[in-house]
Amino acid sequence: MLSAAVFFGVALLAFVGALTLVFHRNPVVAVLGMAVAMVGLGVLYMLLAVPFLGLFLMIVYAGAVMVILLYVIMALGLQEEGPPVGVPQTVLTYAAAALFIVHLYRLTLQAGPALFGPVESSFGTIQAFGHLLVSRYAVPFEVASLLLVGAMVGAIVLSRREWT
């Protein structure tokens, strides 16, 4: 079926982008890998029946955040980083990540693939979403707007030259 092929292709794309981000030593390439991973994740959101959230992710991350980071890297002229961390920390980190992946994989094997069935036609539409957002979740919505204003003011204060 088409959606499974798209899922595996896009999952591979997102994972390759994530690996580029984690392992590439040039920060510009790392940021571009993150952008690729974000585009892949956006398509995955669309496959999970929430298409506008996928568009959101692509605009906010692959668009805004990545461009700001590229701007910072190029404006400040950053070069590559110094020596890597010590061997014990590296080994412990890889062991923790492997343990996490194996554990979640075993849980998944117990649960089975649990293939997605059809959903009702109103699921994931922007109407249903907006209705929930202004009725049952109105207070978290307003708190999120306050948080964004606070973050904006905080970012301005932090990047003013005479205050840091």
Add this chain to the structure above:
Amino acid sequence: MTFGLGHVLVLTAFLFGAGLIGALTRKSAITVFLSVELMLNSVNLLLLGLGRHLGQMEGALFAFFVLAVSAAEAAVGVAIVVAFIRRQGTTNIDAANLMKW
């Protein structure tokens, strides 16, 4: 065949593991910041997958709020990285040792 919750869970685990490795073994402040963002987005994917599995909109709603918080975090994070680079002249996080005991 089609895909299901199991596939989404495995992909989430791999993305989170990659982000964990990046956040703990890299020295560049920008790479660490991006890896944390990657972990955040893998959890987002998990929320969406579980919401789709249970047929409830709450998963997507929580993912939406996580997206809003991570946008705020990205703005403040970039500002912190810029201030740090200006002050120390490097992105190496080992230079952030002012409050180290």
